[in-house]
Amino acid sequence: MGLRNLLGRSAQTKEEMVSERLCAKFGDMHMVSLATMPMRQRVDVCGEIRRMTVKPRAGIPAVEIEISDGTGELTIIFSGRERIPGIGHNRGLTVSGVAHMEGSRRVMLNPLYRLLPKPGQ
Numbered sequence: 001m002g003l004r005n006l007l008g009r010s011a012q013t014k015e016e017m018v019s020e021r022l023c024a025k026f027g028d029m030h031m032v033s034l035a036t037m038p039m040r041q042r043v044d045v046c047g048e049i050r051r052m053t054v055k056p057r058a059g060i061p062a063v064e065i066e067i068s069d070g071t072g073e074l075t076i077i078f079s080g081r082e083r084i085p086g087i088g089h090n091r092g093l094t095v096s097g098v099a100h101m102e103g104s105r106r107v108m109l110n111p112l113y114r115l116l117p118k119p120g121q
Contacts (some may be wrong), residue, residue, distance in 0.1 A: 022048055022070030031094065034072035039099055045074060046094040046116070054082055064121065067093065074099065075076045092116035 012020075031046050047067030054063055063078045065087065075094055078084060087093070097111030
């Protein structure tokens, strides 16, 4: 790696480097990107878990997971759950469902999901 490449990389923000890494990781899966995902249509997307919380929705516990593929984010909500075995931060997964807008965020309720193998497995 030359000095020019090193200096160019250091000028990137942390978000740009994470986005670049995620695009490289999920780009060859040939799925719809989160940035171009259509609303109100069944779609298969993939991404890496960036954030997880447990929040009640209408008095019922719900696990909220935010995934990113480097192009955008999607919030996945599993109603009636307080935890989901195998799901954790930085874990890759594919989801299949119908997304809609909830305020300014894309949301998918109770989708089908498949955990992707951890690196090295």
